[in-house]
Amino acid sequence: MQNHGPETYGELNADVYDAWHAELDPTEAVRSLAALIEEGPAGPVLELAVGTGRVTIPLAATGVDLRGIDASEAMVARMRAKPGGERIPVTIGDMADVDPGGTDRFAMVFVVFSTFFFLLTQEEQVRCFGNVARRLLPGGRFVLECPMPDVGRYRRNQNLEVHRVDLDRVRLTAVRHDPVAQRFDGHHVLIGNDGIRLAPASMRYAWPSELDLMARLAGLERRYRWGGWGREPFTAEGGHISVYEKPAAS
Template structure:
């Protein structure tokens, strides 16, 4: 997507993120699962954002670290109660991850955030960097949607979500099946002007993620359809996958 980089999503959504997405995924289930897996060891969240998941995790007494490319998202996290206790690095999670003595017990990337990495190559690099920063037997947890089979020739959509007398909001997407990418923008139009909130994802099916993990030396240990142990089946639309580093 022309003009879009690692910080673009966060920079354009930070002002509305907590209002729009506070319950976009299962916070309680995520926090419980990650805390159990960590068993007191340090945890790293990739794409930590405004701390929607990291802050409740830190409140459970865990040492929580994060990385995010968007200073605007990180500023919001730091301004919240408890935000100063979370160690955050501003950077691209494909390349950089904080280090802790002995390695992280758990690294996780929630709610489709892995797909914010724009190419298969960046996603592979992410798996390799994660593997290098986990302690022996540590877990990498990925939550993502299961992409549906490639659609027919219809690759673009425009869906209105608000049509008021003084404001229109359009959700615009264009899908590129050959590269498994989707370009999108939430376009708010008022008499004062137009506000674009762009996003871009590179989606991957679970078997592709498993082979990226295997190439990094991580083994799939469990896959569920959610954070509460829901069985994963061929009809599941989401997955929570737990990969393990060698003991």
């Protein structure tokens, strides 16, 4: 998808993002992240791609010293308009750089809701892992919430799916799959009485074994892999939570 940058999705969708994902309850994610923070070294925590603050704000409310990075000023503006969101320091920038300003090292860096895969090349994803490792304290963790790639749903490398049908609107997704680049390029399509709205999104998926290799190249070791925030066993169904740790001797 031409001219799709790190900020594209957020800048075009900030006004509808919370409504489209209203069913997502952050409670279990916040509880699990807080428990991981308690296990690790003392220090600030950094979230990559804070978005509208769905997880950011309730986690910061637990007393965590939380900082953030996001490429979209529009998404961050939505977060700052919410109670508590204005108090969280956020840097506008590419999450692959892992550069919130300053020289702080972090007890944990995390990215939720598949957003890591908005980094659209293997090179960018490897760079992100390397930059995270450099900013982690010894014993610190990198936590990712990931989908399992579901390439079987794509017939002739394309898919059209109906998500919702109401009296006055229909929501669809239309996606093309590039198996060589491991990339999905698509649109959320909202058709209503007031017209048609397109919301482009692109992702570069990676298998769990590839993430493990990226971590190893960065000097990180896998500590946990769960099937969800409740620490249930990981299977091929659904997604996974992968937790990588910087060795204490680093």
